[in-house]
Amino acid sequence: MRTETIAAETQSTEAIEMLRDRLEEPSLPSFPNSYPSSWASQSAQVEQLVTRAMALLESDRDGALRCLRDAAALVTERTGSFERRTPWLQVRWRGGLAAWQANRALRFIEENLGARVLLADIAGCVALSKSHFARAFKRSVGSSPSAYVVARRVERAKFMMTSTRESLTGIAMACGFSDHSHFTRCFNRAVGMSPREWRRVTIHRAE
Numbered sequence: 001m002r003t004e005t006i007a008a009e010t011q012s013t014e015a016i017e018m019l020r021d022r023l024e025e026p027s028l029p030s031f032p033n034s035y036p037s038s039w040a041s042q043s044a045q046v047e048q049l050v051t052r053a054m055a056l057l058e059s060d061r062d063g064a065l066r067c068l069r070d071a072a073a074l075v076t077e078r079t080g081s082f083e084r085r086t087p088w089l090q091v092r093w094r095g096g097l098a099a100w101q102a103n104r105a106l107r108f109i110e111e112n113l114g115a116r117v118l119l120a121d122i123a124g125c126v127a128l129s130k131s132h133f134a135r136a137f138k139r140s141v142g143s144s145p146s147a148y149v150v151a152r153r154v155e156r157a158k159f160m161m162t163s164t165r166e167s168l169t170g171i172a173m174a175c176g177f178s179d180h181s182h183f184t185r186c187f188n189r190a191v192g193m194s195p196r197e198w199r200r201v202t203i204h205r206a207e
Helices: 002-024 039-056 061-078 080-084 099-111 119-124 130-141 145-163 168-174 180-191 195-206
Strands: none
Touching: 039 061, 039 168, 061 168, 099 119, 099 130, 099 145, 119 130, 119 145, 130 145, 145 168, 145 180, 145 195, 168 180, 168 195, 180 195
16 A cells, blocks of 8 residues: 555655656747648647646546546547558558558557557457457557557657657647657657757647
């Protein structure tokens, strides 16, 4: 019990520190014509939901999770056309999952990127065991389910970094990373530079 209490207090302290970092992070310059004006209100909603989730993390973890899921749903709605153009969803069938199974699994992943995505849940949505699904998924998509989820989270984070003014901490949470450090490690491994550096370079090129 004492260990659990210390762990909870540590998580709460980290959440407060992340919120402080978020408030101190400088805002980004605007990008004329970089994304539809109709996205502006959704961007504000996403920012409000993420901010509320961080405020609730200490006192109401379920409420915080609901806020993050709502934020992820807004991002999914806004980035639907973008995601259909990404190479991650251009599945080449080489045996393994049936087309309907792959489509359902990919859609499940997209709709839950902002939350914890478990192998058992993805496999369950297509009525397969975890081991069978993992093998079939890798044959069909070309990567393991866990690697695919991380790759999609990185791609969504990149899109949010270039189309919103959300802080990196907020983007990390909205994309399903456990914290800013986890986001940085995964992003650096996939892209070869930190999220902050990538955002700065990309913004500079767009100006």
